[in-house]
Amino acid sequence: MEDAELPSGLLEICAVIGPNTEKIREIGKVAQKGIRSLQDLEPEILSVFAPPFALKEETPALANSQSNFHRTPKRRSFRKKKEKSKDNVQTNDTDSAAEDITVPKDIDLNGLPGLCFPGGLHVTLEPIEDHFHFLVFTDVCGNRTYGVVIQFYRSLQVALGQSNGQAFWDFSANTTTKTCDIFVPLAVCVISRYPYYTALKDCLSCLMIQLKSCRDSETEVRIKEFAAKLALIPNPPPGRLNLMFDMEPLHIVFPSREDPDSPIIDLDLHLPFLCFTPKLVLQIMSCILTEQRIVFFSSDWALLTLIAECFMMYLHPMQWQHTFVPILSRQMLDFIMAPTSFLMGCHLDHYEDILKEAEDLILINIDYGTIVCSSINEEDVDIPDVPVEAAELFISRVQTLQFHYDLELSHLSAPVDIASQRMRRRLWQQNLNSEVQEIALQLIVDIFRDVKGHLNYEHRVFNSEEFLKTRTRGDHPFYKKVLDTYTFHSFLKARLNKKIDVFARMELNTSTEVDGHMSLPFDNSRRRDMDRMKRFRPEHMFSKKLVISMPNLLDVGANDVPVRHFSLRKTNQENGLKMPTNTFCVFQLPPIKFPLVSRYVQNYYLEFNSKLSDEMKHLPPENSALLARYYYLRGLVCLMQGRLLNALSDFQNLIKTDIAIFPIDLVKKVLLSLPPSEKQQAERKPELKWLISQVLEKDREGVRPDDRVKKFELPKTHMHLNDFVRRVQESGIVKDKDTICRLFDALTVGHQKQVDPDIFKHFYTYWKETEAEVEENNLPSAVKAFLEKNEFVYKLSSSVKTSYGVGKIAMTQKRLFLLLEGRASCAEIATFRNIEDVKNTTVSLFVLRIPTLRIKSSSRKENFEANLKSECDLWHLMIKEMWAGRKMADDHKDPQYIQEALTNALLMDSVVASLQTSKAIYAASKLSYFDQMKKEVPMMLPITTSETLKHRINPSTGETVAQPVDVLLYTPGQLETSERDDSPKLWCALAEGKVVVFNASTWSVQQHSIRVGNAKLNCMTSIEQNQVWIGSSDSIIYIINTHSMSCNKQLTEHRTELVDIVLDAHAGPRRIAYSCSTDGNVFAWDINTLKVHYKFQLQSQNVTSMRTHDDLLLFCTRDCVLITKKSGLLLQTFELTENLRKIGSTFYCIQLFSDRGQLWASCKGSNEISVFDINNFSQPPQKILLQDCTDITCMLKVKQQIWVGTKGIAQGKSKGKIYVINVETRSVAKELVAHLDIVKSLCSAEDRYVLSGSGKEDGKVAIWKVE
Template structure:
């Protein structure tokens, strides 16, 4: 048995508490006062909108109280090792004033010391099931009318939310707002208040003011159990009012209990449980294809006329932009959810925000399709926005905004279907009192409640049947116009529209263009067997289509189907399309939540699961056949949560044979993927998986998520022990060690810039609080980005892309959604669709501007593209604008520099800067951070490529870019850059059929490493050779060896195919400086600085001879000419024979005849000797036969370091990083290339087609040039 995990079908995903308390104080929200809600003459305390905070976030074995500084005894619910660090202390409006002016400290969201995470991610931590972006968006949604405190205690109230993540998946929330009494004291010189909780009877003392502060308990579920969650939260708030324990303890215990409650599968089984002596029932969905329904569906009929409701249904089906208005936020979501239930099987996949806070109302100005809701107080502003359908729940009006007196633009519901629906509704009673005037008075509270529940269920059933039948009336014949051509099906829209009444054609034309209709049509084409198809058959059989005059072809088809042998069986579906009036036929009651369960296992829910499993096992032995499937489903879920994966899979296997519609394919796939090799073998041996129904049902899910889980890692959390973070002030050296250990950055220059940003260069030490908060923000962003990447469609991101930044919900030219910044592109995610806004390389300019509309004025960002015909893209980012401008600009500048300098790795460095900047900005929101007062300066300090582009350092001349092919950084992933001491190109030997015989570029590094690149892909081999000192020369010996000479006096003999150095030559007594080989390849000459030259047999590696040059201390290079050697000794060039005798000497002189230092030389193909000075811009050319000076060449350069010849050209590398190209025949300089930011330390040629140059450690890169 494994360890217990989260219950997959848990009723509660997370419980979040939002508001203000003694830990947060009252901090003004800097929002305009809503004067309509406040009485004139009241104190500032009661007229100021304050900033709500996330006070608690609790889920399965995860509790976080980001503002609380107290630790409580958590034995009954959570152990301290499971507390999570993934919840951000929520700003009320995302990252508020992300890059504020340094002088305007008051403009930032203040975050106090208590806002830090309680602990870093523990060894056994469990991540919260809801993303931190969703949680941080909750405060304004929990208090959509702004957070005020009150003199008199308001009544508790409830409203409902629908939350949408980046993938378009919905979560559903119920918010219960209640009020606690506090005493408020104003902070001297500020508009902030400290508060202290007191009993209702406490009137306070002098200098304080009694006030009632809102607290919101927000329960989130994956299913729309709005009223069930309301029942649960009512019990919680009652417990909070009377329990003497701290709020943290009560909330943690409550959430730990609710996390154990499973949701029932679709069908006839409900689940009930006892909560504070109150029986809560969780109803099932009526059908696997239908949504859960635990709320009455008649509320729209209490506000709107039947005609208005049909108009709204028409607007939804034609995908209009709809805004609902209400004086009570609770009505918005319930009415909108009811309407979306009415249009089933059509499913709304567009933007859906049922509740807009005051700060979010401007989203209604966004283009695109949406459904939104806001307070009726915004009506005058809303009706000025053209093209919006306004549904005023308060007045029952439905009209087109900006055209109140002419609603001809509203979609018209088809006449025949409207009359059919009105006839169905004529017998419905939408008022409970009217329906039960004839009934006797119930004699008990339970009986009264049962009466009302029965009435609601029957009425909801009648409403659903009426709407479903109306949907069938509208779209039943669509299949008649589907044709198949070349095995592809398509709808003949023209014929379909022509078959409709003339007045109805505009409606159907718009519907056919909608996203919802396309999905509906696909299901019909696939002959999906669901409640819609059953209702369709039922209506045909019952003859409920008299209002319609079908054509003769359709009549003949129906007559044939009515007499078909299978028709009798299909008629049984008349009473089985998931709309039973009496609700569930059976209820499974969970065991009571007791402290015995909690204490027995100490924060382990296994004991509770075992009790449930035992109870279900007893039921399964004696249950009706129709109840076997839901019982197996529940028991399998509980076994999986308990950790008994193999037993759970047995239950799911048996479920397949009973009711395959209930089979949870994705969850089973997750269980199978998590099995060990031994468990997988056992599973196959049992025959439950291989070739069975589970394999067929889960294989598609496995293939669908394989790349996501492996490539993106499913947001894998790497645990970090708390003692790995610094506990005291750290200097740059210690800071660098920690940053590398935590895998945040490796490059020493990047780390130094980060250190300067976090300390604002005011001190040489960084305090541990700042470090800890920065790390938390870094990890939080990393987890959020990984979560978003996993939620995107698999083909959305390329393998070279990752998510760098995700915005909160914004509006832009493409509608309402979220911006996503990747390595290559800016994407926009709305609903379940992702659109490409612009490629980073195509950005022409970025512009910050103020977006002014009839509703608001907000900070916005405009992005211009250089693609012809592409309009500028505008995004209203509000307080995130400056931060997004900075991040996009850094990535854009990095991309431009990468393309200009042909260095693709710059893009990855710019992306790393983006992540660092974001983490610095987020951590700068905490007032205990060292950079709190200078977050803008801190962020700008990390915009390295933005600065470089402004300074024009990477603007290469056209002559350079024409021949520069690519740059490679051999020090990538290392803490410091190293000098590229030597380069060697080997062509490989493909005749052997060995894929390791491809062309290679060998790089000898100042660190003593020899790295190898595949010259066709420029991918570095992970294996490298490590010498004890600098490797300064390389030589290819035959087709199987590369010799590497090192300053550790050793020559390493490297196997070209295995990239290993198993042989070493140790006869030198000084640093090896150069290697050369005889023309026949049989003898290798090696030289050391002390003048020792050794001759080696290339075949046997034996020493064949030795030459000692007398009085030589700087022998830096040698060249073989016949039997003699030209030797460069800095002061001169010497020609010596094999006995070491000097045959001739050449010296370089300046204009004043003073000797110059010779740094490098070569023997050209036309018999000339070229030599270059190391301390001046002078070159000398001698005739190699007569030894006479032919030419002195002077260029503007502080010295030369290397030279190579190809195609009649002499390429000379300078110490200033430039390359000078000379004509071998005329000795004139033809071109100067801007190559590196440090001296060129190595050069080599490849097939007379390419030149490779390597630079000193300040640059540390290799450049590849086209000859």
């Protein structure tokens, strides 16, 4: 195994670049004669300083501690050019060896001198002020390193007879030897893996002050010490903790990245807006998104990199995938002739030459704020405009920003020192950067918002053609170019991987909840997208509705969903210094006096560790995010000290404070490099043993993420069922596998069981044409006025004679109506809810028998008749399906049924159009699912069930198959004035660690999927209003932040499957939560610190559930029910009765009625509930038998009732049933036919409603009214 590497500090290399000494000596000789020679020189590397630095007084202990763990990655040698001595004396072996330098392998120093002097190295007669520029290096793997270069000029003095005739640089003002002043340039370049442009610029500025005050012989030592200091500064962890270091005379701040996926921002993001108008900024963004060949020009080398980097920040989370060289030296100008996409930067001096010589380039002049295409025919280079709506919003948002710092200072007092002045400027810039980032991200979201609607996640397909159809025609040139770029391809990978990045979060936060409530076929995504964008204009803002309770479910309809509005945070225009919306904490690093002396370096680490520990002691418990950053830093410090086990313990604590910053790759390297003795120690510590197993085993089991992205293509060969299912799902027509199987049967009527590719093409084309017609909505204005909100016309007949007159029959998702010809008016035929009968008959006219459709409605006395002729059979099928679906939806209180019926009807239409055979109607009848159900089984629910049932929702919407609802949790809303959403929520735990969250005030999906592991979830508990704890069968407790909807903490102390988590409501000032696993281990958690307050082990194993009451804990195990004190002291045991033991039954769930002194317990595989008297242990339990019940799965106490979820017999079939038992009479008050599959979970919502979740055959949640 190769030696592991320590995390890199800020410094990779510090290099000194200047002219060749021999050339300078020649110029010096000429200058002594009074001749001024100002020839150009070739720069070369004079010195290189790179970690690890050879420390004086290196202790054996330190050397041994780092023997297995190196400071830097793989290295290679770099040989400086040797100089000939004045006397041609042969150098000895020691001197020769000194010429070889080892540098990180992925950094190429050969081209560095030219980049440090991109305009050439010129000797001058006058001193020139120090100036900076910035470099970006990219290796073959796409990894970037960053350079900050300072160029400074110093006078050259040649002291003859000193230093054996060697030349030296005099940095002091006083010299004894005076010659003609010649100023020679030097450069110091600091290379880092992190883009700290401002911070490293400030550091180099401090270095220059120190060099001016030191003797020339100390110069190299000072630079080496400077480099060593930077190498000791760690990169701050992601989050809101910045590091501050005293570099004398400045305090340097190193900002952290916002999150692990965000870039470090240490530059002024508003610079492009000072150089270009917002419209030109958009044009440049368009050039980048369409991957043009782009060249920036400026007379200021520094601006080239800063401006280019700003545009890279605007692009986030999308990433530029091509060559990125923001500074080209004179020797590199041939790079612009490369045929592929690139982004480069040149000095303005080369602008005219490149404009004449090169073709098909986008030339951006920073100094003049212009964009030009270098092409013989300017029409050959097309820069498409950013989509109009998104561009307008971007410009309006930019106009609200304040870019001029001086205007902010006009009424403020002057700062008394440089530190306060710099802090004030930094805070202003930090706030402005955040606003610019948000506006740029809003632009990206507005451009690509609807991409996810055209993705198939299961097969990783993006239907680009259908996505284009939802864009306005004027935006097509932009999208056609963007969709074929590597940048967009990489963006698609992240979307298909369901990555929760800033794009996903903003897209969710600026979406209306109606999007996830009921997705009807052909929902006009483009029109909805534009309406949404208009709504988020500042002038269209609405105040947020505060919802803190459940709705009246009688008033919730499928198309009457309240729209959730989000406000666009507009820049505060009031005078005064803008403070950052989210303030950062700053940690002051200890000083480093002598960074090249081992003893002082060790003292630095000791003080660093001590300061972090002190900060952690005084940190309030609720600030776990900051605590996690301290753990991260202390872990790094421990690694540098060689204390590997301590480092692993600190990294282990990140799992329960903020797992998002857990450095898994670093931890893996540490574990693999542990010496045998330390590995044995780690195995003896439970938490480290778990860490070792998780990290290393997952590494062995690790499956590389699927990075494929396919474009949808029509099939070219015959398709069997499995291939057909995949193709239909990829097309986005329908995802449900059962529906696709019925479609397969329809398209293969009269053929072998395989679908012809031509038939599929005709079917797909007709479906998409119908979709386009629905979206275009080309109906007379009178008809549009006739339609209700969110009502669309999905099917139009030919002009036919009807009993209402001549016209076209129109079908929406709600009703049928007639568009009368000759006048712009409509006549309603019937709503699907009011239809009583539909018949397909004929009428005699002359010698003809004309097929006629007859509809009987409860809202009209007379029947409606239409001579639909050849269309009659199809309309008959479609209307019957819609009628049956509407009735099913009403009877079962499930609006999704009407959506499914509409899909079936539209599939029938497409099947008939694609087959065009005599068997087309018979084939379409294969899709009559609800009409067939109406014939085969009774659709009406029992009266008691129908009266109690209020609504149904489907957490598996969008999935190919239904998922079981294993656990349910309701969390009430909170009345707050903040902008965050605090509506009541329903949490649904599905299979494989998936959690779906509904807004319980609208029953719309709020969070489609939160992933917490991959195992079955067993329990959920609301903790402290802002957390949900989820116990998994993988032994981990996952903690979800209810505001960010992300899981960033885990508790890993359990070793077996979690069964229950309960909150102690009587714990006093210390908030305690108890968790229990199947092996009988019980942990009492301090909620504030997430530390184990205490723990105990139950005598019994196979625990199935846990409850709390006052100072007692109740545990249900297979053989008994245990009652203990909260300390773990056993008080009482209720054992299984003899008759149940004989049939092999086991206790499964319990409920306690403390006011009645009753303990209710059920057994697995039994229809019997035992009621124990907890005040009289000797009394045998009373039995309650549940008729037609085969298995009890869950129990819930609501008021003075027990709701029992079971698997039972109803209407002669096995179904999920709920028994409502009156506690006082101990009799069944209600028997509810709840689900098609077993009832797996129950939860209460404010004791007003009970919610039940079902098994995978049904996969739905039912909402019941509590009497």
